[in-house]
Amino acid sequence: MLxxxxxxxxIMTQFFxxxxxxxxxxxxxxxxxxxxxxxxxxxxxxxxxxxxxxLGNMAAxxxxxxxxxxxxxNGIMSGNTDxxxxxxxxxxxxxxxxxxxxxxxxSKVIQAYDKIMQISV
Numbered sequence: 001m002l003x004x005x006x007x008x009x010x011i012m013t014q015f016f017x018x019x020x021x022x023x024x025x026x027x028x029x030x031x032x033x034x035x036x037x038x039x040x041x042x043x044x045x046x047x048x049x050x051x052x053x054x055l056g057n058m059a060a061x062x063x064x065x066x067x068x069x070x071x072x073x074n075g076i077m078s079g080n081t082d083x084x085x086x087x088x089x090x091x092x093x094x095x096x097x098x099x100x101x102x103x104x105x106x107s108k109v110i111q112a113y114d115k116i117m118q119i120s121v
Contacts, residue, residue, distance in 0.1 A: 058102070065091075065098045 049057075069091040075083045 058105075062098050062102050065095045069095055 069088055072083050072088045072091055076085070076088065
């Protein structure tokens with residue numbers, strides 16, 4: 001699967017880095033499966049991006065993909081011969097797919113919120 005957009009690439013890179021860090025921690029365990037005591041604090045300190053930042057990056061990536069076809073069309077109309085109409089159609093398809101995925105994610109987030117609100121304390 002090809003990941004497009006700065007936010008998605010950042011998330012995938014962050015996931016990969018966390019996986020590599022986890023593998024390194026697993027390899028440092030002693031023979032009974034327990035990490036040395038000095039490594040316990042390092043295991044608790046996982047740096048993650050906040051939910052707000054993640055959503056902001058996703059929205060920025062979506063906005064960029066939505067504006068790309070229009071930018072390409074304007075380039076063609078102004079006489080830029082480097083842009084092919086096929087590229088414009090591909091950008092439009094990517095933008096349409098991004099909107100579809102964003103709509104589905106929004107729907108799932110709202111469903112999860114509704115379920116959380118139904119939990120009685």
